[in-house]
Amino acid sequence: MKTIILRTASNYLLPVLLLFSIFILLRGHYLPGGGFVGGLIAAIAFVLHSFANGLKNTKSLLRFHPGFLMPAGLALSFFSGLSPIIFAGDPFMTGLWYHGHVPVLGSVGSALFFDMGVYLVVVGVTLTIIFTISEAP
């Protein structure tokens, strides 16, 4: 599938799709969206890039094995769940919110970090699965 059109387009689509995935991630708190869908879109961005430029190029673009994102994302989610116990003495998973306006994001709370963890796990799992399958002879 190494047509010049796809190859050229994928170079532009990769950052656009990644930005869109982050938009979906941030939109998720009150509207449809969130970490899971955002993660899938981000994974699609890399998959499309690997279709056009070959797996090797995508891997060198990523620099590290996508499997690493799984424990990293899990750890982020875990500590966002743990943060109310540590900082406020509230039960596990209680939402902690920063009461002030943050530009672009709106309001920031522990739920956002939980969703970011989900995002990373989804990207990690999807890319690991797809890379493993396409690597197989």
Add this chain to the structure above:
Amino acid sequence: MMQQLIIYPLLFQLFLSIVLMFFWNKINAQKVISITGSIIAVLLSSYVFYYVWENGTQKVNAGSWDAPFGIVFVADTLAVTLVLLTALSGLAVSIFSAGSVIKDRLRFGYFPIFHFLLLGLTGAFLTGDLFNLYVWFEIIIISSFVLITIGGEKAQLEGAVKYFTLNILASTIFLTAIAVLYGLTGSLNMADLAGKVAAVENRGLVEVAAILFLIGFGTKASIFPLYFWLPASYHTPPAAVSAIFGGLLTKVGVYALIRVFTLIFVGDVFLGEILMVLAILTIFSGGVGALVQNNVRKVFSYLIICHIGYMIAGLGMFTEIAISGVIFYLIHDIMVKTNLFMVSGIIFKIKSSNSMRALGGFYANYPNLSLLIFIPLFSLVGIPPLSGFWPKISLIGEGFATENYWTVAAIVFASFITLVIIAKLWAEVFWKDAKEIPEKPKFEYFSDISKAKKTQFILPIVFLSLISLYIGFGAEHIQLLSSRIANELMNSEQYIDTVLNNS
């Protein structure tokens, strides 16, 4: 921070698996982390057990959402006892895995998945919410599916397909039952359901939901006629995996049955009779199945089914003493079954065979080891004063008191047939003269491995045998514990009050 004490064992297992995932390729580091972590988990669970024993039932509203609406974690004495037992078998199997599971399996994330399984078990015991219970069951199934297939041998995959198909079907039925119950009452909190189900006028539909729960949990607990997945799959994965499966996976089904039928569907005579009939059939089919098997691990698999029957029978009788017998048996069974599958692993390691006909001469070659293995084997039979004896007194006595003579007959039959099977196993594997088994060229025999690895094989068996001995000789303590649990289960008002009180 102390108010959330009861969910720390759960969070700790999650933390452990995340840490282990960071060390994906470093197997030796994983071994160290897993064993150290399991020791900490035992200490933590013991402290939680002590805390709940002293201060009564505790609860945590996850996310600070109040009880009937949010998810609650409840630690009554039954839950913390099982959490402690999970941690104990987790520690034993973790050490055993470090010695026995080969590198090709460890490389694919054996230890992280193992701790995810323990996380699922701990969560299932602690949760006070039916849908959350379903989620923990899913975590258990998914991680057990990975554990059973890891390594990818042909026999393993065949067993795994049977295991997965029936278990996923059971989960679907369980989910349907939750849906029916939610449609009837609009609640998923178990304590809240207890009151609401009793007030539902459409008793027929409540009965349907109860039967759906029975089928869903019954498949997981491997009761008659839904047990076929168990003997088809438990002998295929490495012994360490079978050990944790045999010790805990069916027991979590029994736990769910106990919880649901003592809290939500209470005092249903029809259901009690069904449970009793199923128990008798489970005992017979498991016992007879074990009698004709030749593979040591298949024998143990059928014995799991046979002994699940005891617990279901006690639940069917539904008196305080019978329930205390069930709990005592549950405690004894988790320790012994975990131990026995590790024993089957060590037998395989020594002779590279699990066939009773081919094995022999263990007592002549390994007298000390044989005496060690004697403890779990004959604890299972329940020769007094070993641990299997005591709960049967409660069960048989209560069978006479409630005039369930068939159940008494089945229990006596099961004890007898277990004795026959274990005596046969002892005679074939340990006393019979050794036979020549052709040596496998690539197999690493027990006599070839290093001393450290030998310790990792023997130590967990010693550890669990000591606990079994304690259960037998310290039966008074365990009886005190199970009576208290039975009392709590039969008088569920305290549980309900603790959960629904949000002040």
